[in-house]
Amino acid sequence: MxxxxxxxxxxxxxxxxxxxxxxxxxxxxxxxxxxxxxxxxxxxxxxxxxxxxxxxxxxxxxxxxxxxxxxxxxxxxxxxxxxxxxxxxxxxxxxxxxxxxxxxxxxxxxxxxxxxxxxxxxxxxxxxxxxxxxxxxxxxxxxxxxxxxxxxxxxxxxxxxxxxxxxxxxxxxxxxDYPFTDMAVKKSFVEFVETAAGDVDITQADLLVSVGRGIGEEENISLIKEFAEALGGVVSCSRPIVDKNWLPKYLQVGTSGKTVSPKVYIAVGISGAFQHMAGASGAGTIIAVNKDPKAPIFRTADYGIVDDLFKIVPVLKDKILEVRKG
Ligand SMILES: Cc1cc2nc3c(=O)[nH]c(=O)nc-3n(C[C@H](O)[C@H](O)[C@H](O)COP(=O)(O)OP(=O)(O)OC[C@H]3O[C@@H](n4cnc5c(N)ncnc54)[C@H](O)[C@@H]3O)c2cc1C
The missing domain is CATH 3.40.50.620 (HUPs)
Known part of the structure; x- marks a missing residue:
């Protein structure tokens, strides 16, 4: 032992x-x-x-x-x-x-x-x-x-x-007990500076709605925000969305972003590049919405909708709000 x-x-x-x-x-x-x-x-x-x-x-x-x-x-x-x-x-x-x-x-x-x-x-x-x-x-x-x-x-x-x-x-x-009497240390602590974590921590979220370049224009991001809100989830994104300054860096999933492990990960207009999926592979269930049936995301997704996100997302959002109203 x-x-x-x-x-x-x-x-x-x-x-x-x-x-x-x-x-x-x-x-x-x-x-x-x-x-x-x-x-x-x-x-x-x-x-x-x-x-x-x-x-x-x-x-x-x-x-x-x-x-x-x-x-x-x-x-x-x-x-x-x-x-x-x-x-x-x-x-x-x-x-x-x-x-x-x-x-x-x-x-x-x-x-x-x-x-x-x-x-x-x-x-x-x-x-x-x-x-x-x-x-x-x-x-x-x-x-x-x-x-x-x-x-x-x-x-x-x-x-x-x-x-x-x-x-x-x-x-x-x-x-x-602390084992040293006079240990020579080369470094010393100066101060702790919190990174700009924003008001949400995507690594802690149970449900993420992640938006990719398929969203087309900055003003369309609001559609994803409303969808996430209807679901009680949190918005995250792929790197091009951050590169365009449409969403802050702390919402980016992937190798140069964050590794997330929500119960459900809904990828909207995301192709599924390995740099992105490396950060999302810990998700319980992955649902992808993409108009290209050959998009790599469908190799990893548990469920997929092959269609235009602008057709699908508003319908899903309305349906969820309807169900929630009871
Ligand atoms: C060193 C390095 C590190 C990187 N780190 C990261 C990282 O941390 N995170 C990350 O995300 N990327 C990262 N990348 C970039 C990565 O390689 C991809 O370029 C990026 O993930 C692609 O983002 P995307 O899927 O949003 O865009 P795209 O690859 O352009 O995909 C857009 C998708 O949307 C679909 N689409 C378009 N219009 C619609 C519509 N109307 N309805 C439905 N679907 C639609 C398209 O079919 C397409 O599949 C990194 C790259 C490098 C080189």
């Missing part, structure tokens, strides 16, 4: 969704491989975060210290290296986030463990694992196996696993 480490990511006192997603996957793998799940929290005044996930891990190791108030990859690397040396976990999961993208490579160099980045799945194989990641902006799915080593590091793409609890666990919470 070995451990699966999950590096808990948090910001401004809140556990980030990627942590729950990694704990879900770690729980699933732990059951299949007879491993245990160990969550690692580094921060200041983070005991409530440990309580919050105590039913999702077998062990939680907490380093609570003023010097860990803000993320610093130099310090995280040294502390996590110490834990990996001590426990030799089978794998260590880190978010493929701004934290993880900085931490994982230097941790890989320090531990000499193999690293696969931006993984979208992890499959057990015999006693070990295969990591799946996308290459060439999502055109190719690569299954990565690891040369024999005492563990490996994986960074996990946000939004690819559920946030639900898996299994029935009761973590032992272990408090550890």
């Amino acid at each position: 070995s451990e699966i480490f999950v590096i808990v990511e948090h910001r401004l006192g809140e556990t980030r969704d990627i942590t729950f997603e990694m704990l879900w996957k770690a729980g699933e793998l732990a059951e299949k491989l007879s491993h245990t799940v160990t969550a690692i929290i580094l921060g200041h005044e983070v005991n409530s975060l440990a309580e919050n996930i105590s039913d999702r891990a077998d062990k939680i190791i907490v380093f609570d210290d003023e010097r860990l108030k803000n993320f610093n990859a130099d310090i995280h690397k040294e502390i996590i290296y110490g834990l990996i040396e001590e426990s030799k976990p089978a794998l260590t999961l880190i978010g493929n986030t701004s934290w993880g993208m900085e931490l994982a490579p230097c941790l890989s160099v320090k531990t000499n463990l193999p690293l696969a980045t931006d993984c979208i799945d992890i499959m057990p194989k015999d006693d070990t694992i295969i990591a799946q990641r996308q290459m060439f902006s999502g055109k190719i799915f690569a299954n990565v196996s690891f040369a024999e080593s005492q563990g490996c590091l994986l960074t996990i793409r946000s939004g690819v696993f559920p946030k639900d609890k898996i299994g029935d666990r009761k973590a032992e919470i272990i408090q550890k």
Whole structure:
């Protein structure tokens, strides 16, 4: 029996969704491989975060210290290296986030463990694992196996696993002291600047109505907004819509936008280029409206309407409003 480490990511006192997603996957793998799940929290005044996930891990190791108030990859690397040396976990999961993208490579160099980045799945194989990641902006799915080593590091793409609890666990919470007296750090935290997130977060929406270049003109976007509103959903879009400044960047889905995982994704006038679909493949059900029957989106969509969106969307909207009125 070995451990699966999950590096808990948090910001401004809140556990980030990627942590729950990694704990879900770690729980699933732990059951299949007879491993245990160990969550690692580094921060200041983070005991409530440990309580919050105590039913999702077998062990939680907490380093609570003023010097860990803000993320610093130099310090995280040294502390996590110490834990990996001590426990030799089978794998260590880190978010493929701004934290993880900085931490994982230097941790890989320090531990000499193999690293696969931006993984979208992890499959057990015999006693070990295969990591799946996308290459060439999502055109190719690569299954990565690891040369024999005492563990490996994986960074996990946000939004690819559920946030639900898996299994029935009761973590032992272990408090550890900050291990260094005078560690020389090359970086220091200056300030946290929130990006222009806008008033909606498309990564959290259950229903997205996504609009593409097929909408033709900026003034037609209102049709999609009304449709989304009738459904109780949120508007998102493909990249050309952002490039034309018709909608803000934070609504863009895809490799250079956001990865979303709504229950329902309605793509209107979107061709289904792989750069777009890479961000939408986590959707539960994909419904496409496109007048071209050969549009690539129909290869991925669960349901498709081959017709002019200007004919279909107003009818759907009116029908939904009618049903809602009862
Ligand atoms: C490095 C890189 C990163 C990229 N990142 C992203 C990204 O993050 N997100 C993203 O979306 N794209 C991204 N792209 C761009 C991507 O390759 C596509 O160009 C883009 O997704 C196409 O957007 P679209 O489907 O809206 O437009 P189009 O490909 O032009 O498709 C429009 C569709 O609308 C249909 N249509 C037209 N009129 C109607 C109508 N009246 N009724 C119904 N259907 C109609 C057409 O049949 C067509 O299929 C990236 C490209 C590169 C090179």
